[in-house]
Amino acid sequence: MSLPYRQDMPPAGGFEAIKYKRNLPSRGPGAYAILGGVTAICAYGFYRVGKGNLEKQELQRERVWSRIHLVPLLMAEGDRDAYRRQQAALAREKAIMKDVPGWEAGKSVYNNPKYAQESLVLV
Amino acid sequence: MSVHQAGTTSSVERVDLTPMPSEVPQVQELGTTSAPLKSAAFFIGAYCKEYNEDFMLCKNESREPGHCLKEGRRVTRCAQDLITKMRENCLSQFNDHWNCLEKNNQEYYLCRKPERTLNACMFEKLGLTKTIPGGGLQGQQVHEKANPIFKAMQK
Numbered sequence: 001m002s003l004p005y006r007q008d009m010p011p012a013g014g015f016e017a018i019k020y021k022r023n024l025p026s027r028g029p030g031a032y033a034i035l036g037g038v039t040a041i042c043a044y045g046f047y048r049v050g051k052g053n054l055e056k057q058e059l060q061r062e063r064v065w066s067r068i069h070l071v072p073l074l075m076a077e078g079d080r081d082a083y084r085r086q087q088a089a090l091a092r093e094k095a096i097m098k099d100v101p102g103w104e105a106g107k108s109v110y111n112n113p114k115y116a117q118e119s120l121v122l123v
Numbered sequence: 124m125s126v127h128q129a130g131t132t133s134s135v136e137r138v139d140l141t142p143m144p145s146e147v148p149q150v151q152e153l154g155t156t157s158a159p160l161k162s163a164a165f166f167i168g169a170y171c172k173e174y175n176e177d178f179m180l181c182k183n184e185s186r187e188p189g190h191c192l193k194e195g196r197r198v199t200r201c202a203q204d205l206i207t208k209m210r211e212n213c214l215s216q217f218n219d220h221w222n223c224l225e226k227n228n229q230e231y232y233l234c235r236k237p238e239r240t241l242n243a244c245m246f247e248k249l250g251l252t253k254t255i256p257g258g259g260l261q262g263q264q265v266h267e268k269a270n271p272i273f274k275a276m277q278k
Contacts (some may be wrong), residue, residue, distance in 0.1 A: 003243050009156050012176075025169040048272065051272055052272040052273065055265060055268070055271060055272050055273055056273065058255075058265035059231070059232050059265055059273060061232070061233055061255060061265070062255050062265055064213075065164075065165070065168070065256060066161055066164035066165060066231070066254050067164070067261065068168070069165060069167050069168030069175070070160055070161075070164050070167065071163045072171075072174070072178040072179055072195075072198045073153065073160075073167065073171075073175075073198055073199065075178070075194070075195070076178060076191070076194075076195030076199050077152055077153065077195075077199065078188075079189075079191060079192065079195050079204070080143070080152075080192065080195060081186035081190075083128040083143075083147075083188040083189045084139075084141065084142070084143045085141075086188060087141075087143075087144050088139055088141035089140075099244075100236075108237065109160060110153045115185060115186050115187040
């Protein structure tokens with residue numbers, strides 16, 4: 001018995017392509033895109049910080065000048081009060097020491113003509 | 124256990140009520156609290172420039188309290204004059220601004236909106252402008268910045 005010779009052949013239309021490629025879903029932007037994005041966001045942030053620092057300086061300047069404009073006013077008021085107390089203290093000292101010969105009321109204990117605030121206030 | 128003991132120094136406030144010597148001319152003290160003063164500071168600086176500078180030059184000569192009484196009275200009268208004028212001309216704007224300062228830790232940058240109306244009113248009525256000397260980049264005034272970085276979180 002002999003079978004007729006038959007050559008084994010590929011299926012009609014040929015074999016389908018071998019699936020050697022990885023078939024993974026897309027995983028978002030690439031490494032360089034992320035790196036670039038982070039760099040851009042950081043750069044903008046630092047730019048804002050720099051701008052903010054300059055503005056902070058200006059706000060500080062505004063605060064300082066508002067005080068500078070008020071200093072003469074406040075100092076004048078304080079001076080009047082200090083002068084009033086000074087004169088009162090002098091009068092008091094004169095009255096207390098009137099019997100002591102050679103006593104100079106209001107004389108500083110230091111030999112220095114420069115003004116110094118009283119360190120002791122006796123009321 | 125700690126025991127409460129009275130301190131060795133008295134905590135009673137001692138006030139010297141002796142009046143000013145009569146030969147010194149009297150002047151009414153301003154009596155304005157901190158927020159209105161802060162609100163008016165730049166206008167005081169602009170309006171009373173000569174008196175303020177004169178007083179500070181006098182203080183530079185001597186720090187004695189009695190040395191600059193005359194200049195000091197001028198400074199106070201000038202500030203009083205300005206506050207009166209402000210209250211006559213821009214009372215509502217002035218009140219808005221200093222109340223805002225009072226509620227916002229006395230920070231100018233949190234009160235730009237009432238400040239702008241006050242500045243506009245002061246310029247219109249009294250011809251006074253707020254100018255911060257020195258000036259930062261390109262002499263830009265921080266209170267006139269349209270889109271500042273530091274501003275109130277809540278509008």
